[in-house]
Amino acid sequence: MKSIVVKNLSKYFRVYKKEPGIAGSLKSLFHRKHYDSKAVDNISFEIEEGELIGFIGPNGAGKTTTLKCLSGLLFPTSGEVSVLGHKPFERKKEFLKQISLVMGQKNQLWWDLPPMESFLLNKEIYQVNDDTFKKTLDELVSLLEVEEVLNIQVRNLSLGQRMKCELIASLLHRPKVLFLEVISKLSSV
Structure with missing residues:
Protein backbone atom coordinates (compact mmCIF):
# COMPACT_ATOMS: atom_id res chain seq x y z
CA MET A 1 0.00 0.00 0.00
CA LYS A 97 -3.26 12.31 14.30
CA GLN A 98 -1.48 9.94 11.91
CA ILE A 99 1.67 11.95 11.23
CA SER A 100 4.45 13.63 13.13
CA LEU A 101 7.11 16.10 12.04
CA VAL A 102 10.34 16.72 13.91
CA MET A 103 12.33 19.74 12.78
CA GLY A 104 15.64 20.75 14.28
CA GLN A 105 14.66 24.40 14.58
CA LYS A 106 11.06 23.89 15.80
CA ASN A 107 10.18 22.72 19.29
CA GLN A 108 7.26 20.72 20.62
CA LEU A 109 8.69 20.90 24.12
CA TRP A 110 7.90 23.88 26.31
CA TRP A 111 11.17 25.61 27.13
CA ASP A 112 10.32 26.41 30.78
CA LEU A 113 8.82 23.02 31.62
CA PRO A 114 10.31 19.57 32.02
CA PRO A 115 9.81 17.22 29.05
CA MET A 116 7.33 15.12 31.05
CA GLU A 117 4.90 18.06 31.18
CA SER A 118 5.03 18.43 27.39
CA PHE A 119 4.53 14.68 27.00
CA LEU A 120 1.41 14.87 29.18
CA LEU A 121 0.12 17.80 27.13
CA ASN A 122 0.66 15.85 23.88
CA LYS A 123 -1.17 12.90 25.45
CA GLU A 124 -4.25 15.10 25.86
CA ILE A 125 -3.94 16.81 22.48
CA TYR A 126 -3.73 13.47 20.64
CA GLN A 127 -6.23 11.78 22.98
CA VAL A 128 -3.87 8.91 23.83
CA ASN A 129 -5.30 6.55 26.46
CA ASP A 130 -3.41 6.07 29.72
CA ASP A 131 -2.21 2.51 29.05
CA THR A 132 -0.91 3.27 25.54
CA PHE A 133 0.75 6.46 26.79
CA LYS A 134 2.54 4.70 29.66
CA LYS A 135 3.65 1.76 27.51
CA THR A 136 4.91 3.97 24.65
CA LEU A 137 6.61 6.44 26.99
CA ASP A 138 8.36 3.68 28.94
CA GLU A 139 9.62 2.05 25.72
CA LEU A 140 10.93 5.30 24.24
CA VAL A 141 12.49 6.60 27.45
CA SER A 142 14.33 3.30 27.91
CA LEU A 143 15.41 3.09 24.26
CA LEU A 144 16.73 6.66 24.19
CA GLU A 145 18.15 6.51 27.74
CA VAL A 146 16.63 9.76 29.00
CA GLU A 147 15.15 8.60 32.32
CA GLU A 148 17.21 11.12 34.29
CA VAL A 149 16.09 14.20 32.31
CA LEU A 150 12.28 13.80 32.26
CA ASN A 151 11.77 16.23 35.15
CA ILE A 152 14.45 18.80 34.31
CA GLN A 153 13.48 22.06 32.59
CA VAL A 154 14.00 21.77 28.83
CA ARG A 155 16.13 24.93 28.86
CA ASN A 156 18.67 23.08 31.04
CA LEU A 157 19.03 20.04 28.77
CA SER A 158 21.85 19.51 26.32
CA LEU A 159 20.96 19.67 22.63
CA GLY A 160 21.25 15.89 22.35
CA GLN A 161 18.97 15.31 25.36
CA ARG A 162 16.47 17.84 24.06
CA MET A 163 16.37 16.27 20.58
CA LYS A 164 15.80 12.82 22.07
CA CYS A 165 12.88 14.24 24.07
CA GLU A 166 11.55 15.97 20.93
CA LEU A 167 11.59 12.60 19.20
CA ILE A 168 9.70 11.02 22.10
CA ALA A 169 7.09 13.80 21.99
CA SER A 170 6.59 13.17 18.28
CA LEU A 171 6.15 9.41 18.71
CA LEU A 172 3.87 9.27 21.78
CA HIS A 173 0.68 9.19 19.70
CA ARG A 174 2.14 6.37 17.55
CA PRO A 175 1.95 8.11 14.15
CA LYS A 176 1.86 6.04 10.99
CA VAL A 177 4.23 8.47 9.24
CA LEU A 178 7.17 10.24 10.86
CA PHE A 179 8.92 13.08 9.04
CA LEU A 180 12.40 13.92 10.37
CA GLU A 181 14.10 17.09 9.16
CA VAL A 182 17.88 17.42 9.59
CA ILE A 183 18.34 16.26 13.12
CA SER A 184 21.85 16.56 14.35
CA LYS A 185 22.80 15.19 17.78
CA LEU A 186 20.68 12.07 17.32
CA SER A 187 23.53 9.89 16.13
CA SER A 188 23.21 7.71 19.24
CA VAL A 189 19.66 6.68 18.31
Whole structure:
Protein backbone atom coordinates (compact mmCIF):
# COMPACT_ATOMS: atom_id res chain seq x y z
CA MET A 1 0.00 0.00 0.00
CA LYS A 2 1.28 3.45 -0.91
CA SER A 3 1.58 5.71 2.14
CA ILE A 4 2.83 8.73 0.22
CA VAL A 5 2.19 9.67 -3.40
CA VAL A 6 3.71 12.83 -4.89
CA LYS A 7 3.04 13.81 -8.50
CA ASN A 8 4.74 16.78 -10.16
CA LEU A 9 5.14 18.70 -6.89
CA SER A 10 6.44 22.24 -7.26
CA LYS A 11 6.74 25.01 -4.70
CA TYR A 12 7.82 28.52 -5.60
CA PHE A 13 8.31 31.43 -3.24
CA ARG A 14 7.94 35.06 -4.26
CA VAL A 15 11.11 36.91 -3.31
CA TYR A 16 11.12 40.70 -3.18
CA LYS A 17 14.21 42.68 -4.14
CA LYS A 18 15.09 46.07 -2.69
CA GLU A 19 17.74 48.54 -3.69
CA PRO A 20 20.06 49.54 -0.85
CA GLY A 21 19.61 52.65 1.28
CA ILE A 22 16.68 54.83 2.31
CA ALA A 23 15.86 55.76 -1.28
CA GLY A 24 15.69 52.07 -2.16
CA SER A 25 13.38 51.45 0.80
CA LEU A 26 11.04 54.27 -0.21
CA LYS A 27 11.05 53.19 -3.84
CA SER A 28 10.22 49.59 -2.89
CA LEU A 29 7.14 50.80 -0.99
CA PHE A 30 5.51 51.76 -4.29
CA HIS A 31 7.32 49.73 -6.96
CA ARG A 32 8.30 46.37 -5.58
CA LYS A 33 10.43 44.16 -7.77
CA HIS A 34 10.23 40.44 -7.29
CA TYR A 35 11.04 37.07 -8.77
CA ASP A 36 9.78 33.56 -8.12
CA SER A 37 12.35 31.28 -6.52
CA LYS A 38 11.97 27.55 -7.17
CA ALA A 39 12.27 25.62 -3.91
CA VAL A 40 10.89 22.36 -5.32
CA ASP A 41 10.63 21.80 -9.06
CA ASN A 42 8.34 19.11 -10.46
CA ILE A 43 9.25 16.09 -8.31
CA SER A 44 7.35 12.81 -8.25
CA PHE A 45 7.76 9.74 -6.05
CA GLU A 46 5.84 7.08 -4.16
CA ILE A 47 6.61 5.58 -0.76
CA GLU A 48 5.22 2.24 0.36
CA GLU A 49 4.04 1.57 3.90
CA GLY A 50 7.02 0.62 6.08
CA GLU A 51 9.67 2.13 3.79
CA LEU A 52 12.37 4.40 5.18
CA ILE A 53 13.35 7.17 2.77
CA GLY A 54 15.93 9.92 3.08
CA PHE A 55 16.36 13.07 1.01
CA ILE A 56 19.98 14.00 0.38
CA GLY A 57 21.06 17.24 -1.23
CA PRO A 58 22.82 20.55 -0.72
CA ASN A 59 21.38 23.47 1.20
CA GLY A 60 18.53 25.03 -0.75
CA ALA A 61 17.71 21.83 -2.66
CA GLY A 62 14.12 21.77 -1.35
CA LYS A 63 14.34 18.97 1.22
CA THR A 64 12.68 20.90 4.05
CA THR A 65 10.15 22.52 1.72
CA THR A 66 9.15 19.07 0.45
CA LEU A 67 8.66 17.83 4.03
CA LYS A 68 6.56 20.90 4.82
CA CYS A 69 4.35 20.15 1.80
CA LEU A 70 4.06 16.49 2.85
CA SER A 71 3.07 17.44 6.39
CA GLY A 72 0.64 20.16 5.33
CA LEU A 73 2.57 23.18 6.59
CA LEU A 74 2.90 24.53 3.05
CA PHE A 75 0.46 24.53 0.16
CA PRO A 76 2.13 23.36 -3.06
CA THR A 77 2.32 25.79 -5.97
CA SER A 78 1.38 22.91 -8.27
CA GLY A 79 1.16 19.14 -8.31
CA GLU A 80 -0.54 16.56 -6.14
CA VAL A 81 0.38 15.26 -2.70
CA SER A 82 -1.31 12.40 -0.87
CA VAL A 83 -0.22 11.10 2.53
CA LEU A 84 -2.19 8.17 3.94
CA GLY A 85 -4.94 9.03 1.47
CA HIS A 86 -5.23 12.63 2.70
CA LYS A 87 -4.38 15.97 1.12
CA PRO A 88 -1.96 17.27 3.77
CA PHE A 89 -2.69 20.98 3.26
CA GLU A 90 -6.32 20.41 4.31
CA ARG A 91 -4.93 19.72 7.84
CA LYS A 92 -7.84 17.49 8.90
CA LYS A 93 -7.72 16.08 12.43
CA GLU A 94 -7.74 12.47 11.29
CA PHE A 95 -4.68 13.21 9.13
CA LEU A 96 -2.79 15.14 11.79
CA LYS A 97 -3.26 12.31 14.30
CA GLN A 98 -1.48 9.94 11.91
CA ILE A 99 1.67 11.95 11.23
CA SER A 100 4.45 13.63 13.13
CA LEU A 101 7.11 16.10 12.04
CA VAL A 102 10.34 16.72 13.91
CA MET A 103 12.33 19.74 12.78
CA GLY A 104 15.64 20.75 14.28
CA GLN A 105 14.66 24.40 14.58
CA LYS A 106 11.06 23.89 15.80
CA ASN A 107 10.18 22.72 19.29
CA GLN A 108 7.26 20.72 20.62
CA LEU A 109 8.69 20.90 24.12
CA TRP A 110 7.90 23.88 26.31
CA TRP A 111 11.17 25.61 27.13
CA ASP A 112 10.32 26.41 30.78
CA LEU A 113 8.82 23.02 31.62
CA PRO A 114 10.31 19.57 32.02
CA PRO A 115 9.81 17.22 29.05
CA MET A 116 7.33 15.12 31.05
CA GLU A 117 4.90 18.06 31.18
CA SER A 118 5.03 18.43 27.39
CA PHE A 119 4.53 14.68 27.00
CA LEU A 120 1.41 14.87 29.18
CA LEU A 121 0.12 17.80 27.13
CA ASN A 122 0.66 15.85 23.88
CA LYS A 123 -1.17 12.90 25.45
CA GLU A 124 -4.25 15.10 25.86
CA ILE A 125 -3.94 16.81 22.48
CA TYR A 126 -3.73 13.47 20.64
CA GLN A 127 -6.23 11.78 22.98
CA VAL A 128 -3.87 8.91 23.83
CA ASN A 129 -5.30 6.55 26.46
CA ASP A 130 -3.41 6.07 29.72
CA ASP A 131 -2.21 2.51 29.05
CA THR A 132 -0.91 3.27 25.54
CA PHE A 133 0.75 6.46 26.79
CA LYS A 134 2.54 4.70 29.66
CA LYS A 135 3.65 1.76 27.51
CA THR A 136 4.91 3.97 24.65
CA LEU A 137 6.61 6.44 26.99
CA ASP A 138 8.36 3.68 28.94
CA GLU A 139 9.62 2.05 25.72
CA LEU A 140 10.93 5.30 24.24
CA VAL A 141 12.49 6.60 27.45
CA SER A 142 14.33 3.30 27.91
CA LEU A 143 15.41 3.09 24.26
CA LEU A 144 16.73 6.66 24.19
CA GLU A 145 18.15 6.51 27.74
CA VAL A 146 16.63 9.76 29.00
CA GLU A 147 15.15 8.60 32.32
CA GLU A 148 17.21 11.12 34.29
CA VAL A 149 16.09 14.20 32.31
CA LEU A 150 12.28 13.80 32.26
CA ASN A 151 11.77 16.23 35.15
CA ILE A 152 14.45 18.80 34.31
CA GLN A 153 13.48 22.06 32.59
CA VAL A 154 14.00 21.77 28.83
CA ARG A 155 16.13 24.93 28.86
CA ASN A 156 18.67 23.08 31.04
CA LEU A 157 19.03 20.04 28.77
CA SER A 158 21.85 19.51 26.32
CA LEU A 159 20.96 19.67 22.63
CA GLY A 160 21.25 15.89 22.35
CA GLN A 161 18.97 15.31 25.36
CA ARG A 162 16.47 17.84 24.06
CA MET A 163 16.37 16.27 20.58
CA LYS A 164 15.80 12.82 22.07
CA CYS A 165 12.88 14.24 24.07
CA GLU A 166 11.55 15.97 20.93
CA LEU A 167 11.59 12.60 19.20
CA ILE A 168 9.70 11.02 22.10
CA ALA A 169 7.09 13.80 21.99
CA SER A 170 6.59 13.17 18.28
CA LEU A 171 6.15 9.41 18.71
CA LEU A 172 3.87 9.27 21.78
CA HIS A 173 0.68 9.19 19.70
CA ARG A 174 2.14 6.37 17.55
CA PRO A 175 1.95 8.11 14.15
CA LYS A 176 1.86 6.04 10.99
CA VAL A 177 4.23 8.47 9.24
CA LEU A 178 7.17 10.24 10.86
CA PHE A 179 8.92 13.08 9.04
CA LEU A 180 12.40 13.92 10.37
CA GLU A 181 14.10 17.09 9.16
CA VAL A 182 17.88 17.42 9.59
CA ILE A 183 18.34 16.26 13.12
CA SER A 184 21.85 16.56 14.35
CA LYS A 185 22.80 15.19 17.78
CA LEU A 186 20.68 12.07 17.32
CA SER A 187 23.53 9.89 16.13
CA SER A 188 23.21 7.71 19.24
CA VAL A 189 19.66 6.68 18.31
